[in-house]
Amino acid sequence: MIKIEHLSKKFGDLExxxxxxxxxxxxxxxxxxxxxxxxxxxxxxxxxxxxxPSGGSIRIDGVDILDPKSDVxxxxxxxxxxxxxxxxxxxxSVMDNLTIGPIKLLGMSKVDADRKAMDLLKLVGLAxxxxxxxxxxxxxxxxxxxxxxxxxxDPKIILFDxxxxxxxPTMVSEVLSVIxxxxxxxxxxxxVTHEMDFARDVSNRVLYMDDGVIYxxxxxxxxxxxxxxxxxxxxxxxxxSFSYHIASPDYDLYAMNAEIExxxxxxxxxxxxxQNLLLLVEEMLQIYNPLLSTxxxxxxxxxxxxxxxxxxxxxxxxEAINMLDKSLLPDELGLTLIQSVTESIDYQRxxxxxxxxxxxxxx
Amino acid sequence: MTxxxxxxxxxxxxxxxxxxxxxxxxxxxxxxxxxITAGETFFIVDFEQVDYISSAGLRVLLATAxxxxxxxxxxxxxxIKGGVKEVFDISGFGTLFPMHDSLASALSASGx
Amino acid sequence: xxxxxxxxxxxxxxxSGFVSKPLTSLDDLRDKRIGVLLGSVHDRYASSTxxxxxxxxxxxPSDLVLGVKSGKVDAAIYSYDELMELLRLHDDLAxxxxxxxxxxxxxxxxxxxxxxxxxxxxxLKQLRSNGQYDSMIRYWMTGxxxxxxxxxxxxxxxxxxxxxxxxxxxxFNVVIDNRMVGFNxxxxxRFALYSGRKIIYRDLEFSxxxxxxxxxKIDMCAAVMSITEERKKKIAFSDPYxxxxxxxxxxxxxxxxxxxxxxxxxxxxxxxxFESVANSFQSNIVQENRYLLILEGFKTTxxxxxxxxLFGTFLGAIVCFMRMSSNAILRMLAQTYISILRGTPVLVFxxxxxxxxxxxxxxxxxxxxxxxxxxxxxxxxxxxxxSGIESIDKGQTEAGIAMGFTKVNTFLFIVLPQTVxxxxxxxxxxxxxxxxxxxxxxxxAVQDLTKASDIIxxxxxxxxxxxxxxxxxxxxxxxxxxxxxxYAERLANPKLKRKKIINA
Numbered sequence: 001m002i003k004i005e006h007l008s009k010k011f012g013d014l015e016x017x018x019x020x021x022x023x024x025x026x027x028x029x030x031x032x033x034x035x036x037x038x039x040x041x042x043x044x045x046x047x048x049x050x051x052x053p054s055g056g057s058i059r060i061d062g063v064d065i066l067d068p069k070s071d072v073x074x075x076x077x078x079x080x081x082x083x084x085x086x087x088x089x090x091x092x093s094v095m096d097n098l099t100i101g102p103i104k105l106l107g108m109s110k111v112d113a114d115r116k117a118m119d120l121l122k123l124v125g126l127a128x129x130x131x132x133x134x135x136x137x138x139x140x141x142x143x144x145x146x147x148x149x150x151x152x153x154d155p156k157i158i159l160f161d162x163x164x165x166x167x168x169p170t171m172v173s174e175v176l177s178v179i180x181x182x183x184x185x186x187x188x189x190x191x192v193t194h195e196m197d198f199a200r201d202v203s204n205r206v207l208y209m210d211d212g213v214i215y216x217x218x219x220x221x222x223x224x225x226x227x228x229x230x231x232x233x234x235x236x237x238x239x240x241s242f243s244y245h246i247a248s249p250d251y252d253l254y255a256m257n258a259e260i261e262x263x264x265x266x267x268x269x270x271x272x273x274x275q276n277l278l279l280l281v282e283e284m285l286q287i288y289n290p291l292l293s294t295x296x297x298x299x300x301x302x303x304x305x306x307x308x309x310x311x312x313x314x315x316x317x318x319e320a321i322n323m324l325d326k327s328l329l330p331d332e333l334g335l336t337l338i339q340s341v342t343e344s345i346d347y348q349r350x351x352x353x354x355x356x357x358x359x360x361x362x363x
Numbered sequence: 364m365t366x367x368x369x370x371x372x373x374x375x376x377x378x379x380x381x382x383x384x385x386x387x388x389x390x391x392x393x394x395x396x397x398x399i400t401a402g403e404t405f406f407i408v409d410f411e412q413v414d415y416i417s418s419a420g421l422r423v424l425l426a427t428a429x430x431x432x433x434x435x436x437x438x439x440x441x442x443i444k445g446g447v448k449e450v451f452d453i454s455g456f457g458t459l460f461p462m463h464d465s466l467a468s469a470l471s472a473s474g475x
Numbered sequence: 476x477x478x479x480x481x482x483x484x485x486x487x488x489x490x491s492g493f494v495s496k497p498l499t500s501l502d503d504l505r506d507k508r509i510g511v512l513l514g515s516v517h518d519r520y521a522s523s524t525x526x527x528x529x530x531x532x533x534x535x536p537s538d539l540v541l542g543v544k545s546g547k548v549d550a551a552i553y554s555y556d557e558l559m560e561l562l563r564l565h566d567d568l569a570x571x572x573x574x575x576x577x578x579x580x581x582x583x584x585x586x587x588x589x590x591x592x593x594x595x596x597x598x599l600k601q602l603r604s605n606g607q608y609d610s611m612i613r614y615w616m617t618g619x620x621x622x623x624x625x626x627x628x629x630x631x632x633x634x635x636x637x638x639x640x641x642x643x644x645x646x647f648n649v650v651i652d653n654r655m656v657g658f659n660x661x662x663x664x665r666f667a668l669y670s671g672r673k674i675i676y677r678d679l680e681f682s683x684x685x686x687x688x689x690x691x692k693i694d695m696c697a698a699v700m701s702i703t704e705e706r707k708k709k710i711a712f713s714d715p716y717x718x719x720x721x722x723x724x725x726x727x728x729x730x731x732x733x734x735x736x737x738x739x740x741x742x743x744x745x746x747x748x749f750e751s752v753a754n755s756f757q758s759n760i761v762q763e764n765r766y767l768l769i770l771e772g773f774k775t776t777x778x779x780x781x782x783x784x785l786f787g788t789f790l791g792a793i794v795c796f797m798r799m800s801s802n803a804i805l806r807m808l809a810q811t812y813i814s815i816l817r818g819t820p821v822l823v824f825x826x827x828x829x830x831x832x833x834x835x836x837x838x839x840x841x842x843x844x845x846x847x848x849x850x851x852x853x854x855x856x857x858x859x860x861x862s863g864i865e866s867i868d869k870g871q872t873e874a875g876i877a878m879g880f881t882k883v884n885t886f887l888f889i890v891l892p893q894t895v896x897x898x899x900x901x902x903x904x905x906x907x908x909x910x911x912x913x914x915x916x917x918x919x920a921v922q923d924l925t926k927a928s929d930i931i932x933x934x935x936x937x938x939x940x941x942x943x944x945x946x947x948x949x950x951x952x953x954x955x956x957x958x959x960x961x962y963a964e965r966l967a968n969p970k971l972k973r974k975k976i977i978n979a
Contacts (some may be wrong), residue, residue: 048877076877087874091893100888101878146874153878253386273413275446282417286385333418333454341452 001026001156001188007056008212009042015041020210024157024190031199032192033223034209035235040192043209047190048079051361061156063246077105084141084162094121094145095130098152099214100141107155113152120148124178140171144178151182158182164198169265196236196248197247200224208232230243236269242301244284246279247291253282260301267303276341276360277301284314286357287323294318309343309358315353322347324356374405374470376429380412383420390444391420395427404436407469411442416450428460497731498550501572501723504528509723510542513680515702516578517552517721524575531955534680537933542723543568547567550725554699556616556643558722563619566724578703579715583638583696585688586711591695597670607665608716615646615658623656626664629759631807635672637663638684638693638920642933647699650930659697664717677840677920680935685709690834699764716894756940759773772927773948775841780910780952782845789850794857799864809857818855826849829919831935839917855905863894896964903960907953913948925950 002024009017016039024030042340045051049065049072058065065075068324089097098117107118119348124144134142143163150158163179164172176198182200183189193199199206199220206223208216208231209302214221214233220227225235242263244256257278281299288297295318304309321328324345329335338358339345346357364381371471375398383391398406421455430440443451451457498504504516506527511518513532521530531548533539540561542548550571553561562568584592610719614620639659641650648657662774665675677693683698687693703714733787766850798809825847833843867890875885914925922930928945 001866028752033673050873050877071880071882073876075879078878080878082876083866083870083874085870087870089889091889101880104884104888105879149878200691238580246463272446276589278415279417279450280418282384286418331422333421337418337450338452340449 001061003057003059004047005057005059007043007046007058008054009039009046009051010054013213014211017046018211020209020214022207022217024188026156026188027186029187029189029202030193030205030207031220032190032207032209033196033199034207034215035195035233038055038210039098039212040209041161043191044081045191047159048076048081050092051082057309068246077101077153078156079159080153080155080157081161082143082146082150082158082163084147084165085136086166088142088146089158091136093131093133093314094126094137097134097145101149101153117148117152120151124148125174134294139167140174143167145170145177147175147178150160157188157190160189160193162187162194164193164195166319170259193280196224208235210235215350239304241303244299246297246299249289251285251292253285255301256281259301263301263303264332269303270311273360277310277312278279280312280338280341280358280360283338283347284312284358285336288316291316291318291321291323308362312358312360314356314358315350320349322356323354364390367471368398371407371470374407375403376407376409377390378409378412382408382415383413383423384415385419388419388423392426393425393432395404395430399430399434399436404431404434406431406436406438408440409439409442409466410444410447413447414445416447418426418454421450421454421456424456424464439463439469441466457463496569498725498729499731501575503570503833504723505919507549508547510548511721512536512539512681514552514685515574516703520576520721521552528854533930534682535642535933536644537929540565540568546726549729550617550723551721552721556646556721557699557721558724560619560645562724562767567722567727571723571725571730572722574722576699577718577720580699580717580719581702581712581715583688583698583700584711584713585694585708586709587809588694588711590710592713592759594670595666595695598666599714599716600745602662602665604918607821611658611661611671615661619646619652621656623654623661626661627668632667632671632673634675634677635667635670636677638677638679638696638698640681640684640698641930642675643676643699647698650768650933653764659699665698677922678917678922678926680918683918686830690830690836691836692830698842700887724838738809738865752940768930769924769928769944769948772922772924773952775916775922776910776924777952778842778915778926779841779848779913779916779921780845783848783852783909783913784906786845786849788856790853791851791860792858794853795860795864798857798861813854816851821848821851821912822918826913826918840921843919843922844913844916848913851912852905852909856902859895859898859901859905863898864890865895867896899964903964906960907956910952910956912951 002029004023005021007017008015009152020039022030026173032043036038036052042051045089046053053066056066060075060079063070063075066074074271081153088094088099095117098120099108099110099113100296102113116129123129126141126144126148129137129145134145137145142253147158147163155276160179164175167175169215172195176195177274179189179191179198180202191199191203201220203220204328206220207214208223208227210231216227216229218228222228223232224236227236229236241262243257260278260281261274264277277284295316297313298313300311300313300315302313303309304311316323324335324338326332326335341361343361344357348355348357364379364383364387365417367378367380369376369378377393377395377398381387391396395406428438439462440460443462447459451462463470463472478571479568498507507523507524508531510531510533513522513534518530521528531542533542533551536553536557538554539551543551544565544567555574555577557571562570579942582595583859584595597934599608602611614624619621639648639655641648641655643659644656645657647659648655650656654701663674666672677685677687679693679698681698681700684693684696684698685706688696696710699719700712702705702715706712787833794812797805798813800806800809819827828847828850829840829843870891871889875889876882879890913923916923917926917929924945928941931941
């Protein structure tokens with residue numbers, strides 16, 4: 001349905017999109033992932049000409065929309081966009097937000113538009129908010145209304161520009177479930193998102209964008225479980241992992257704890273797992289304390305959803321030494337606690353570094 | 364972490380709120396030293412509001428208990444529950460200290 | 476504390492000492508405060524004859540008299556004949572010393588308008604020869620008339636725009652019963668009959684009459700103007716039609732000569748506050764149907780206010796559009812317009828437009844007022860619009876465009892309604908400011924509410940009542956407009972409407 005060839009976009013001297021070629025077929029759901037600032041949003045905004053491309057071509061159902069003679073507003077009516085900042089019309093009620101497009105652009109009668117709007121609101125679960133105003137809604141509700149507003153125009157494709165990035169984690173799921181339902185109903189969608197699980201669930205294809213080009217493309221399984229190219233792999237891993245670097249004995253335990261807790265939130269780990277993890281890290285750091293003034297320590301957390309396991313790696317520089325060696329410990333208290341929360345503890349000397357790998361017990 | 368004290372007959376009830384970890388343990392140790400120096404000998408430590416304890420916290424408890432014994436005093440622990448209880452059990456500290464399920468039972472056991 | 480009290484008492488005594496020192500002769504005014512009519516021969520005379528005195532220049536004769544009566548000046552100079560009429564009405568004023576000087580009075584014309592001037596001179600000759608002139612002098616000057624004689628109404632001929640000073644004073648001209656009355660008026664109406672013209676009066680300040688002649692805003696000046704060499708350089712005069720002296724006058728109680736009269740203070744019964752209010756009401760509003768003047772002025776003020784607002788808002792929208800355009804030239808033009816209009820006092824701008832831009836054009840001053848106020852209003856409105864538009868977050872515009880609205884429609888349906896909602900409070904304030912600003916149109920001879928009070932004041936010399944009344948009227952206008960705008964605000968903001976329903 002949409003054929004994009006050699007798309008490029010420059011903002012002044014900055015080349016944000018270099019050479020993007022992709023085809024989006026009817027009924028497809030494609031997710032676009034990648035590091036921030038690599039042109040994902042710009043790419044999406046070029047498709048509906050919110051930003052004008054510097055080069056390349058975009059054909060929608062065979063029509064070249066970059067042709068100066070084409071009726072761009074008309075083309076846009078068949079596409080629609082959901083924004084990160086919702087962008088509801090503040091002066092209109094929810095109902096009016098949904099009906100203004102159909103009435104003014106599609107020539108629908110008020111009665112028909114109202115009826116359709118109510119149906120859509122029921123679909124997204126917000127029928128009771130029909131007469132409310134945007135400033136009376138929560139973020140998740142606003143976004144669901146925004147999605148309903150898009151659907152009211154009967155679009156052929158909906159573009160989602162980081163739809164959940166501005167939402168409280170508690171409201172992310174309600175919006176994602178609406179998008180999931182749309183996907184199931186067969187709506188063609190292009191979604192720029194950071195929600196990896198969601199992207200994996202809902203897409204037919206995943207585009208990994210980096211540096212202004214489509215770096216790798218494939219099915220969710222291919223991209224998430226088996227990324228071929230290096231940059232993709234690094235990216236996928238980074239999302240799943242957490243690193244902390246300690247260079248002195250005066251590290252801030254609470255600052256690190258806060259980052260660990262954020263990581264746990266993102267992976268939606270149960271409270272018990274989180275508590276055990278914090279205990280584990282603190283006990284390990286206590287054991288390493290004598291070394292901290294002379295060595296550098298890297299802590300790495302990696303969570304595998306598939307295996308449902310949380311791996312904690314402590315890597316320290318300096319001469320070969322295993323701090324967990326009982327003969328080196330003043331008492332066994334710390335070690336006992338560590339052992340109680342881990343499934344396995346492994347020591348290896350790798351790349352001139354001491355690596356201790358611990359795997360947290362499941363539940 | 365906050366430490367509050369309240370006199371109840373001859374016992375001093377010490378209520379701890381928050382975490383007992385490597386960062387907060389020294390505070391606990393210092394507070395108890397002050398109380399012992401002030402002449403208190405009978406302590407009931409209330410763990411109701413404690414949500415986390417690590418080896419650092421346990422070690423300080425042990426050191427404090429030794430000091431209390433040194434002045435022929437007594438130390439009872441009350442309301443240890445949840446994750447904190449697990450840590451006590453795993454580390455074996457559960458058998459080291461007399462532990463009570465409630466303040467009331469701790470008070471009655473002390474013969475007040 | 477005690478010392479402060481003593482100090483205050485001492486100052487009061489000193490001041491009263493200064494004031495109560497009576498004037499015995501003209502010489503005493505050497506170092507005092509003297510009032511004159513701005514731009515008159517008295518003005519020039521006072522500055523040169525009393526170099527050490529403070530000369531206060533008043534814009535209208537009634538303000539001059541008020542200045543004397545309220546003690547703002549120690550004495551003032553005015554024309555003999557008018558003073559005589561004044562003294563008959565106000566027994567608290569008196570002349571000091573003899574006549575200061577005397578000058579001939581003539582009608583003023585544009586230097587190049589020889590035809591009209593010759594015509595008037597012929598008319599004057601005829602008037603003198605057939606005895607009409609003498610009977611007019613007897614009627615007005617000697618006879619102290621206050622009513623216009625019955626004259627044949629001139630047919631609708633060519634118009635003759637004549638500049639007058641409406642509160643000059645009898646015997647020459649004054650407003651009684653809402654119409655012009657006096658020697659000059661009779662003279663002018665006879666001339667109108669003679670020359671087959673229809674007279675249109677323009678009530679301008681004395682100091683603006685010459686400029687008005689030069690810019691052809693008026694064809695003739697009948698402001699009881701002395702013929703002087705200096706003035707002859709700028710305008711042409713008819714043959715003199717009167718010779719007039721100038722005298723110094725002051726409050727009787729300040730003049731040593733009329734000691735006897737001044738000793739008796741408030742003669743008659745003391746009036747209670749309410750009685751004096753009732754009297755004021757009677758003389759300022761009821762007498763001579765003066766309330767009609769007020770009504771006329773009220774209508775004019777409302778008309779100018781409303782039209783200026785409409786024009787200004789419309790023009791402001793255009794300027795705002797230019798200001799926000801991507802074209803650098805349009806932007807610059809708009810920015811220049813805004814800074815000039817906001818940086819110039821409205822009065823100055825109004826007079827510029829009237830006397831300079833529309834010079835030599837016979838144009839209705841009300842129309843000029845609407846243009847001037849509208850242009851000024853537009854400068855403020857455009858900035859208000861712009862701040863309103865910029866305060867709407869761009870995301871909503873993007874959403875509208877993404878949905879398929881054209882840029883124009885996105886603006887109309889999404890940005891504009893919210894902008895209007897946001898700017899209404901500030902706009903309200905500017906609008907009411909404008910209404911009050913219109914009080915200066917008297918400068919270009921428009922008879923609005925403020926001018927009406929000036930005219931009444933010139934008759935009753937009562938400062939308090941007309942001013943308070945007009946202030947109240949302006950307040951009422953503002954108040955009703957405020958109510959109207961608040962109603963509009965409620966309509967524009969549907970949420971307020973809804974809250975009303977919930978609370979009802």
